[in-house]
Amino acid sequence: MAGWTCELELDEARETVAGSAAALGAAIGRGADLRVGTVFRFDEHIDTSSANAERVREIMDFRVVYLMEERWVAGIQNLRMPVSFEQGFGPRASMSFFLYNQDGHQAIARPFLDGQRAAGEPGPSAVKSHADMPKYRQLDSWDADTNAPSSNFIYEFDSFRFLVCDQWQQVYAHDADGATTEGSLDALAAAAVEGREVKVAIAGFCDDLAAAGEALAHEVFAHGGSCYYFTESRIFITAAQPLIRVRPGIPLRYESRGWDFGWIKPQSDGIVHRWLVDPYTLKFHRSRSRHAMRWFVGK
Template identity: 50%
Template sequence: MAWKCVLELNEHRGRVEGSEEALRDSISAGADLRIETNFKHNEHIDVESDNKELVGEVSEFRTTYVLDGRWVAGCMTLRQPVNIPIGFVARPSLSLFLYNQNGQQAIARPYLDGGAVTGELGSSPLDDHHDMPKYHQLDSWDAGTNAPSSNFIYDFGKFRYWVNDEWEEVLSHDADGHVVGGSYEQLVGAFHSGREVKVGVRGICQDLMNDGEASMEHELFTQVGFTYNYTEQKLFLGETHPIVRVQPAIPLMYQSKNWDYGWLMPRTDGYVAMLLLNPYTLQYERKEGHYPIRWFVK
């Protein structure tokens, strides 16, 4: 698997090498995304420790976005919070970290244990981070609920955006399934060769926009882990890996009730079924619609 670094930022988020355009072009072509950072243990993990060891981190971002055709962001989708190097933290949750191409970060944390709710939805006071001078919290949302979130900047020693460009676009169609490029036969041929599948779905987060707010062009990319082909109907479909849907914006940010978590079932006729988790209640909602889709294989 060929990975390459297409953009590197320093701790002040200034460009060291590569370009935002190269990152955008790769993600737009279906590339996988990993981001490399580093930090000192007693500055980021345990501020009371005397361990000044430099720690490197590489994390995968299984949901990626291209926003307005010019901006890239990615979300972690499977991460549990850990107290490295010891083990997992006491309360299970999903650590849905979000990184933008300029190094601005965010965290949404839906808890999975059904704990007591002590807060209300909406803007919350900033946390006290006086002992973490490299942590710059920008806002706080929904503190004390089952799904608090915030946007922040942490001055990692570096940000290196790694991509895997091995994906090949084999079919694109509009929201009604009319072919724009490639073919159903190319996709099915790759399916029968055991190749992996990924989709780029345009407009899938439109319903998260506030009333009266202008829409923003966006495309969400995620892998399709479980695929099916109806041979007589010539209908290809699949179930995606978990995704994080976020209200489109530049930079991409978490706010109160502007995000959710779930799965998609896209089909080559443009239909997409959604099973979405409300992070505040842990109740599921079903939605459906028709969207333009691009299909990639690796």
């Protein structure tokens, strides 16, 4: 699909210089894909000991997108590993679950995958000074001595450009019990059989990560992988791409025991089968929940 447009641009101070947060939120609500473009100097952001002062333009693909209260957008990179521009990849096998909010607040969770024994327990950790990176401001640190450290921060990129590909069509929606609220299940099934991409927005998917009575209204947008339509029982299923679940908030942020990741199987009867990973132990847990969902297909 083509047709990428910049719906919101921020400057180094994270002030809006073009577009609007409202336009970005509206596009995401229509199922649009999200990428974020930034600009930085290599010797300021990547290697502060380097003499290379050239500017680097980065484009990041966010395959997991959150829409909070129908107005606040945050994206998470679900397939990224730590990158080294000299060695290829970072020193330890891990994931880099970078998280970007629409106001430039950023975060990272890094589950280590190499099986090393953790040296500590989950909880608040010391915030480092990062004096050699004056544009980097670490806001907090969590679980530093575990196998799932995370932190929230702001890096003052030269600019932030929130790009969307608004080439999706909502064709079906249902409540948590699978009762149709809009559109046609037949249209969803027919589009998938034709080879069109499928995406699903799951309402309240991370409610169980919030404290009782504190859940924030939200949808999580996930890309479908393999799709199945049962022609007699009339149930549509997709095995979605892996995603990261985060306790809903504005801005979206990581903290101890406030996130996990894994694989899901959403169904048009309202059921989501979950095979989630405890990031501290890498143990898998099976569960299921019910949610209202909206289904999109690529145009």
